Amino acid sequence: MIDTGSLEVRQTRLGYAVFSGRDQVSRDFSCEYTACGAATRLEVRSRSKTRPCICCGDQFLSTGPGHRMCNLCRPSEYRAAERHSRAVLGLQPDGYQ
Numbered sequence: 001m002i003d004t005g006s007l008e009v010r011q012t013r014l015g016y017a018v019f020s021g022r023d024q025v026s027r028d029f030s031c032e033y034t035a036c037g038a039a040t041r042l043e044v045r046s047r048s049k050t051r052p053c054i055c056c057g058d059q060f061l062s063t064g065p066g067h068r069m070c071n072l073c074r075p076s077e078y079r080a081a082e083r084h085s086r087a088v089l090g091l092q093p094d095g096y097q
């Protein structure tokens with residue numbers, strides 16, 4: 001498991017590579033920019049994890065602790081949040097009353 005807080009790009013004998021602490025976690029890249037891109041991908045992948053949706057219980061790929069609903073359930077959550085913010089602003093939601 002990669003510690004997302006400690007990934008860094010360092011120069012190696014062969015170019016540049018991503019390191020987690022003392023361990024090299026990517027292949028060697030000839031260009032530092034490419035190695036940085038690999039570090040970003042590795043960070044996203046290490047945060048991503050299959051979790052059950054809190055709404056329907058289906059397994060889905062979550063990108064982090066704040067991502068707990070599958071894609072099918074999330075849009076309705078956003079619509080609810082939007083209705084709420086409109087109510088706070090004093091706007092009548094569609095079909096209200």
Ligand SMILES: [Zn+2]
Nearest residue numbers: 053056070073
């Ligand atoms: Zn769901």
